[in-house]
Amino acid sequence: MAAKRTVLEVLKGETVSPPPLWMMRQAGRYLPEYRETRKRAGSFLDLCYNPDLAVEVTLQPIERFGFDASILFSDILVVPHALGRDLRFEEGRGPLLTPIRADEIDELDTELFHVNLAPVYETVRQLRRKLPEETTLIGFCGAPWTVATYMIAGHGTPDQAPARLFSYRESQAMRRLLAVLAEQSAAYLIRQIEAGADVVQIFDSWSGVLDEASFQAFCVEPVAEIVRRVRAVYPEVPIIGFPKGAGFNYASYRSLTGITGLGLDWTVPLTAAKALQKGGAVQGNLDPLRLVAGGRALEEGVAAILDTLGDGPLIFNLGHGITPETPIAHVEAMVKQVRSRR
Numbered sequence: 001m002a003a004k005r006t007v008l009e010v011l012k013g014e015t016v017s018p019p020p021l022w023m024m025r026q027a028g029r030y031l032p033e034y035r036e037t038r039k040r041a042g043s044f045l046d047l048c049y050n051p052d053l054a055v056e057v058t059l060q061p062i063e064r065f066g067f068d069a070s071i072l073f074s075d076i077l078v079v080p081h082a083l084g085r086d087l088r089f090e091e092g093r094g095p096l097l098t099p100i101r102a103d104e105i106d107e108l109d110t111e112l113f114h115v116n117l118a119p120v121y122e123t124v125r126q127l128r129r130k131l132p133e134e135t136t137l138i139g140f141c142g143a144p145w146t147v148a149t150y151m152i153a154g155h156g157t158p159d160q161a162p163a164r165l166f167s168y169r170e171s172q173a174m175r176r177l178l179a180v181l182a183e184q185s186a187a188y189l190i191r192q193i194e195a196g197a198d199v200v201q202i203f204d205s206w207s208g209v210l211d212e213a214s215f216q217a218f219c220v221e222p223v224a225e226i227v228r229r230v231r232a233v234y235p236e237v238p239i240i241g242f243p244k245g246a247g248f249n250y251a252s253y254r255s256l257t258g259i260t261g262l263g264l265d266w267t268v269p270l271t272a273a274k275a276l277q278k279g280g281a282v283q284g285n286l287d288p289l290r291l292v293a294g295g296r297a298l299e300e301g302v303a304a305i306l307d308t309l310g311d312g313p314l315i316f317n318l319g320h321g322i323t324p325e326t327p328i329a330h331v332e333a334m335v336k337q338v339r340s341r342r
């Protein structure tokens with residue numbers, strides 16, 4: 001019998017015990033083998049566009065921890081890069097782009113989009129061939145709003161004030177930008193699925209900074225558009241949405257976008273998470289700093305999630321990406337605790 005991909009079962013609404021697990025940013029700087037490959041690659045973007053090395057780092061956490069899902073190694077900002085915007089990553093400063101002006105939005109160059117992203121599709125193809133049969137391969141993109149925040153500010157900011165201001169002052173341009181990003185991101189996900197991705201995740205990391213009307217217009221509607229476009233081609237492929245920080249908007253995000261699984265950040269109370277789980281699979285939501293701290297903080301955090309959400313469709317994960325200072329022994333302890341649950 002073929003080995004089962006438990007993440008896919010959970011996304012169909014089944015309860016799997018112990019729950020499947022993986023970690024956001026599981027290939028990253030907390031791993032010495034990642035840092036070693038990263039050095040050989042040159043820049044971070046060189047690594048993203050080098051299929052052999054991107055495959056290598058994607059597989060590292062699978063080989064070390066046996067996670068149930070593997071996420072393509074890339075970055076959400078390859079999408080604006082492939083649309084002709086310049087992009088650099090500077091050590092300790094994160095991504096740097098030239099801020100886009102309203103009058104440049106219609107000049108975004110979609111012609112070479114898939115040509116520029118061909119190395120990513122090649123990475124996905126190689127990964128599906130090399131991963132264990134039972135490991136689910138997750139492709140991803142950033143949500144249009146989150147990608148737009150970096151395109152507009154040119155770098156990360158604590159509250160995305162530049163993008164929010166832009167959206168009020170240049171509302172037509174903002175809608176146009178989000179529409180282009182939704183269309184291209186959907187095409188990007190479709191190509192990843194074609195290449196072998198079993199699931200796709202949409203990272204909406206900055207959905208928590210918007211008021212009600214803006215949340216509807218800039219988060220919900222563009223993501224709903226991506227879901228419609230992907231489903232028109234691949235109706236069976238599950239889509240995980242992760243509207244980090246969405247708070248009271250979490251429930252409507254699932255119902256209004258049509259996503260299959262809902263990623264929860266660590267601030268979502270477990271009682272609320274339990275209610276959200278009635279609507280379908282949830283993924284999350286351990287505070288990544290419990291994993292840094294280890295010991296009782298880690299054990300209690302893991303136990304609380306398993307006790308509350310373990311009897312329903314759950315993909316165990318962190319509530320955001322793992323941080324570079326996380327000790328590997330703590331990851332091992334977390335995996336052991338989750339896997340020893342029946």
Ligand SMILES: Cc1c2[nH]c(c1CCC(=O)O)Cc1[nH]c(c(CCC(=O)O)c1C)Cc1[nH]c(c(CCC(=O)O)c1C)Cc1[nH]c(c(C)c1CCC(=O)O)C2
Pocket residue numbers: 023024025026027028029038044071072073074075076077089093094095140142156203205321
């Ligand atoms: C907002 C965002 C970005 N990228 C991403 C998001 C959404 C998720 C989130 O909120 O964290 C998504 C992302 N970035 C990366 C992945 C790879 C897959 C994975 O293992 O999860 C994924 C899914 C690799 C990466 N993306 C980045 C790194 C670190 C770069 C390095 O190795 O030098 C990695 C492994 C760089 C990056 N990329 C981005 C930032 C802000 C930074 C700098 C912060 C940092 O350095 O950690 C943009």
